[in-house]
Amino acid sequence: MKTTTTRSMRLVAVVTLAGLTLGGCATTNSNPRDPLEGFNRGVFAFNDTVDKYALKPVATAYKNVLPSFVQTGVHNFFGNLTDAWSAANNLLQGKGEAGMQDVTRFAINSTFGIVGLIDIAGPAGLPKHNEDLGQTLGYWGMPSGPYLVLPILGPSTLRDTAALPGDWWGDIWTHKTPVSVRNTGTVIKAVDTRASLLDASSLVEGAALDRYEFLRDGFLQRRDSQVRDGGSQSAAASDSGKLDMKAAYGDDAPAAPGTPAAATPVTPVTPAEPSPATPAPVNK
Amino acid sequence: MKNIVTMIATASMAFAAHAVVAAPVGNEAPDLLVKRISTDVLDTAKADKDIQAGNKQKVVALVESKILPFVDTEKMTALAAGRFWRTATPAQQQRLAAEFRTLLVFTYSGALSQIKNDDKVEFKPLRADPADVDVEVRSQVTSSRGEPITLNYRLNKGPQGWKIFDINVLGAWLVETYKGNFSSEITKSGVDGLIAKLAERNKQLAGKPLAAPAK
Numbered sequence: 001m002k003t004t005t006t007r008s009m010r011l012v013a014v015v016t017l018a019g020l021t022l023g024g025c026a027t028t029n030s031n032p033r034d035p036l037e038g039f040n041r042g043v044f045a046f047n048d049t050v051d052k053y054a055l056k057p058v059a060t061a062y063k064n065v066l067p068s069f070v071q072t073g074v075h076n077f078f079g080n081l082t083d084a085w086s087a088a089n090n091l092l093q094g095k096g097e098a099g100m101q102d103v104t105r106f107a108i109n110s111t112f113g114i115v116g117l118i119d120i121a122g123p124a125g126l127p128k129h130n131e132d133l134g135q136t137l138g139y140w141g142m143p144s145g146p147y148l149v150l151p152i153l154g155p156s157t158l159r160d161t162a163a164l165p166g167d168w169w170g171d172i173w174t175h176k177t178p179v180s181v182r183n184t185g186t187v188i189k190a191v192d193t194r195a196s197l198l199d200a201s202s203l204v205e206g207a208a209l210d211r212y213e214f215l216r217d218g219f220l221q222r223r224d225s226q227v228r229d230g231g232s233q234s235a236a237a238s239d240s241g242k243l244d245m246k247a248a249y250g251d252d253a254p255a256a257p258g259t260p261a262a263a264t265p266v267t268p269v270t271p272a273e274p275s276p277a278t279p280a281p282v283n284k
Numbered sequence: 285m286k287n288i289v290t291m292i293a294t295a296s297m298a299f300a301a302h303a304v305v306a307a308p309v310g311n312e313a314p315d316l317l318v319k320r321i322s323t324d325v326l327d328t329a330k331a332d333k334d335i336q337a338g339n340k341q342k343v344v345a346l347v348e349s350k351i352l353p354f355v356d357t358e359k360m361t362a363l364a365a366g367r368f369w370r371t372a373t374p375a376q377q378q379r380l381a382a383e384f385r386t387l388l389v390f391t392y393s394g395a396l397s398q399i400k401n402d403d404k405v406e407f408k409p410l411r412a413d414p415a416d417v418d419v420e421v422r423s424q425v426t427s428s429r430g431e432p433i434t435l436n437y438r439l440n441k442g443p444q445g446w447k448i449f450d451i452n453v454l455g456a457w458l459v460e461t462y463k464g465n466f467s468s469e470i471t472k473s474g475v476d477g478l479i480a481k482l483a484e485r486n487k488q489l490a491g492k493p494l495a496a497p498a499k
Contacts, residue, residue: 203395252362
């Protein structure tokens with residue numbers, strides 16, 4: 001535990017330092033879930049620099065040079081280790097079936113999959129869940145708190161950052177000795193993650209007008225969805241079904257499709273009263 | 285950290301992949317429509333070597349012919365612009381929708397060229413009343429790598445049949461994700477400023493080659 005405490009203290013120190021030097025407080029709040037926008041943008045810019053000069057070039061070389069079966073093996077190896085912690089979190093959330101699936105995944109892949117290098121369980125019908133402590137806390141009602149960009153680690157929320165030490169402890173690789181092997185593995189894992197996201201990141205560069213906002217808004221939606229396990233606001237929890245436009249889009253839902261609204265300058269009929277079916281805005 | 289990026293990319297890919305098939309508009313159920321489009325585009329993309337190699341013209345043609353006809357890009361733009369849509373003139377609305385449409389075409393094209401051969405899509409059953417005009421269709425993309433990717437669509441039944449107006453990848457809706465970008469830009473430099481920025485970005489993307497997939 002000493003390592004974990006030291007690490008979390010270091011994280012707090014780094015975050016505070018980054019905050020003081022890079023951004024200061026937010027002045028204009030464009031998103032109520034991002035009151036620390038000034039600080040976050042600073043860290044985001046820092047992460048971009050590290051990515052541009054260190055992580056991305058290495059990941060690109062990794063992707064282009066290493067044979068794909070090696071890359072798959074590395075990816076599966078670290079993915080397998082996360083299945084164990086995901087299982088624990090599923091069980092903590094009372095999701096027995098999902099928890100047992102993760103346990104079985106870990107068991108099968110660690111043995112028949114040769115310490116996780118081969119993912120046998122996936123194709124055999126056992127889906128991967130990526131549960132972590134932050135999601136467990138969210139499941140039990142802890143709100144996410146403000147959006148937070150962490151140095152190197154990237155987008156997070158206050159709740160998930162607080163849960164990080166727990167996640168680190170739950171990560172089997174954290175306990176690997178000797179430390180030199182552990183550190184090498186951690187670096188390889190980071191490179192592998194970055195390499196798997198190279199295509200996606202180039203797409204976002206083209207698609208986003210403001211990458212910071214784009215990634216923030218996408219991340220917050222994704223995170224909320226992960227806590228809910230994909231359930232949404234519409235009545236049908238897991239099946240396709242009727243969509244409540246008002247609940248989904250609020251007052252922005254246009255009256256009729258493709259109607260140029262400039263014709264009538266009168267304010268829309270519906271006042272800003274929430275309909276009974278409208279759930280509270282996602283702040284989990 | 286970069287999960288969102290994967291998410292958006294996959295969303296775009298799935299979206300692009302679910303391009304609309306050139307078929308007559310009938311009274312087809314929305315989930316069957318999306319399924320048909322998905323299957324058709326996925327099959328076309330997998331079978332065509334040029335597309336997999338990233339031949340830009342072919343990919344854009346695929347998106348334009350098989351996807352865009354079934355996407356209500358104007359509604360998508362209106363929702364992303366939110367309350368600012370009402371303040372824009374019809375001419376501005378038209379230009380904004382056109383530029384956003386072009387941006388989407390480039391984004392989907394990029395995503396489409398990244399489809400891997402073992403990607404499969406499965407759809408959740410649709411439980412909706414035939415009288416519903418707004419539905420959400422849910423699906424999952426499974427590939428050999430990683431967890432299954434959620435892919436959901438929102439469709440509206442208009443005079444020309446069902447049209448997609450929003451898409452969700454890994455939990456993030458396209459409209460919601462663009463809302464922030466749109467509103468910041470409009471607040472800074474008005475609707476015209478947003479149009480100009482989109483136009484500039486489209487010019488940039490027109491000159492860029494599509495990233496070839498690492499197969």
